[in-house]
Amino acid sequence: MQITxxxxxxxxxxxxxxxxxxxxxxxxxxxxxxxxxxxxxxxxPIYDSRASAYxxxxxxxxxxxxxxxxxxxxxxxxxDRRALLxxxxxxxLIGPDNGLLAVAINYAKxxxxxxxQFKVKPKHCTFHGRDIFAPAAALLCNGQDVPGDEVDKxxxxxxxxxxxxxxxxxxxxYGNAVSGVAGDTLMxxxxxxxxxxxxxxxxxxxxxxxxxCFWYVNANNLVExxxxxxxxxxxxxxxxxxxxxxx
Numbered sequence: 464m465q466i467t468x469x470x471x472x473x474x475x476x477x478x479x480x481x482x483x484x485x486x487x488x489x490x491x492x493x494x495x496x497x498x499x500x501x502x503x504x505x506x507x508p509i510y511d512s513r514a515s516a517y518x519x520x521x522x523x524x525x526x527x528x529x530x531x532x533x534x535x536x537x538x539x540x541x542x543d544r545r546a547l548l549x550x551x552x553x554x555x556l557i558g559p560d561n562g563l564l565a566v567a568i569n570y571a572k573x574x575x576x577x578x579x580q581f582k583v584k585p586k587h588c589t590f591h592g593r594d595i596f597a598p599a600a601a602l603l604c605n606g607q608d609v610p611g612d613e614v615d616k617x618x619x620x621x622x623x624x625x626x627x628x629x630x631x632x633x634x635x636x637y638g639n640a641v642s643g644v645a646g647d648t649l650m651x652x653x654x655x656x657x658x659x660x661x662x663x664x665x666x667x668x669x670x671x672x673x674x675x676c677f678w679y680v681n682a683n684n685l686v687e688x689x690x691x692x693x694x695x696x697x698x699x700x701x702x703x704x705x706x707x708x709x710x
Contacts, residue, residue, distance in 0.1 A: 465606055466529060467529070467603060467604055467605070467606045468498055468529050468530060468531040468555060468600070468603055468604050469498060469499075469527060469528070469529045469530065470498055470499050470500075470501055470526070470527050470529070470530040470531070471491060471496065471498050471499070471500045471501065471530070471531050471532075471533065471600055471604065472500075472501040472503040472526055472530050472531070472532045472533070473487060473488075473500065473501070473502055473503055473504075473505070473532075473533050473535075474503045474504045474507060474515075474519050474522070474532055474533070474534045474535070474536075475487075475504070475505055475507060475533075475534070475535040475536065475592065476505075476506065476507040476508065476509040476510070476511075476515065476535070476536045477505050477535070477592075478505060478506060479505045479506055480505075481505060483590070483592070483593075484502070484505055486590070486593050487533065487535075487592055487593050487597055488500055490593045490594075490597040490598070490601075491597050491600065491601055494597065494598055494601030494605075495601060495604075495605055496600070496601050496604045496605070497604075498604050501526075501530070503522060503526075503532070504518070504519075504522070507519070507536050507633075508536070508632060508633060508703045509536070510536070510538045511536065511632075511703060511704075512536045512537070512538070512559070512561040512562045512563040512621075513562050513621070513624070513628070514628075514630070514632035514633065514643065514703055514704070515534075515536040515563055515632075516562050516563050516564070516565050516566040516567070516621060516624070517566050517628050517632050517643035517685075518632050518633050518641070518643075519532070519534055519556075519563065519564075519566070519567060520566040520567040520570055521683040521684060521685050522683060523551070523552075523554055523567060524683075524684075525683075526554060528553050528554075529553060529554070530554050530555070531554070531555040531556075531557065531600050531603055531604065532554060532555065532556045532557065532558075533557050533558070533592065533596045533597060533600050534556060534557065534558035534563050534564060535558060535559075535591075535592035535596065536558075536559075536561075536563050537558070537559045537561065537563070537591065537592070538561075539559065539561055540559070540588070540589050540590070540591050541588035541589050541591070544559055544560050544561055544620075545559070545560035545578050545614075546558075546559060546560070546578060546579040546580075546591060546595050546596065546599075547559070547560050547564055547576065547577070547578060547579065547614065547619070548576075548577050548578075548579050548599060548603075548609050548611065549564055549567075549568055549574060549575065549576045549577075550573075550574070550575040550576075551567055551568060551570075551571035551573070551574055552571045552572055552573055555600075555603060556568075557579070557596045557599050557600055558596065559591070560619055560620050561620050561621075562619075562620045562621030562624065563621075564619070564621075565619055565620060565621025565622060565624055566621065566624065568616055568619060568622075569621075569622070569624065569626070570626075574616055576613070576614040576615075576616050576619070577609070577611040577612060577613050577614055578611035578612050578614055579595060579596075579599045579609055579610070579611045580610050580611045580612065581595065581598070581610060582610070626645065626648075627643060627644040627645055627648050628642070628643025628644065629642065629643070629644055629706060629707055629708065629709070630642065630643055630703075630704055630705060630706050630707070631688075631701050631702065631703055631704065631705040631707075632703060633703065634696045634701070634702070634703060637689075637694065638689075638690070638693070638694025638695050638696040638697055638698075639681075639687050639688065639689040639695055639696075640687065640688040640689070640695050640696055640699070640701040640705070641681065641683075641685055641687045642685060642686045642687065642688070642707070643685070644685065644686040645684060645685065645686070646680030646681075646684045646685060646686055647680075647684070648686070649664075649678075649686060649709060651664045652664070653709050653710065654678075654709070654710050655678045655686070655688060655707050655708070655709060655710075656707060656708045656709070656710050657688065657699060657701065657705065657706075657707040657708075658699060658700055658701075658705075660676070660699060661710065662676045662677060662678050662688060662699075663677055663678070664677065664678055664679065665677035665678075665679055666679060667679065668689065668691045668692075669691075671691050672691065673691050673692040673693070674690065674691065674692065674693055675690065675691055676688065676689070676690050676695060676698065676699065677689060677690075677691070688701065688707075
């Protein structure tokens with residue numbers, strides 16, 4: 464018996480409140496989807512498929528089982544880059560072959576990977592999220608196969624990326640700076656050095672004085688730099704792509 468997704472999750476750089484998100488949902492419902500749609504993230508790092516890949520992979524553990532994730536951070540939309548569908552440890556991911564799915568694929572124990580190849584090309588070439596990825600997700604949700612060819616995961620863009628990225632990959636609403644480093648990579652005795660400032664570890668915000676900088680392992684098991692009751696991004700002059708070292 465073919466397993467169908469129970470949920471759809473959207474991960475994009477479209478922007479919170481963007482009409483692109485609305486159009487994506489409208490296309491899904493127009494294709495007969497009845498599954499609940501989860502707004503997972505609409506403010507992924509814009510144009511940055513590499514940073515977004517590490518962020519996306521960190522979200523998968525807490526998604527409901529049998530979720531299909533439509534992932535769109537796709538500055539190369541309309542080019543000859545492939546559209547991919549992968550089944551990773553019980554979830555499906557749909558997105559461009561630009562590295563966005565690579566970290567999730569690299570982490571997964573079981574992977575089935577294929578291209579998405581519809582016979583009829585979309586009318587428009589700059590919104591593959593709506594015109595290719597959403598119909599592919601709808602086919603899965605309706606218990607149908609998605610047309611395409613099997614892909615060797617070692618040919619995917621980003622297949623050779625490291626498990627940890629020692630850069631800031633996301634700045635949240637509070638100014639906390641999320642890195643691409645897994646929490647179990649560092650020892651709590653180690654410090655992070657960024658912009659010539661050494662930052663110690665603390666388990667929680669309340670463990671340090673207001674205004675103090677620290678790093679901790681966030682709820683998605685990524686190393687994150689923060690300031691208690693402050694904005695680390697401003698205080699430490701951090702941005703997506705800022706590099707750091709561990710000492």
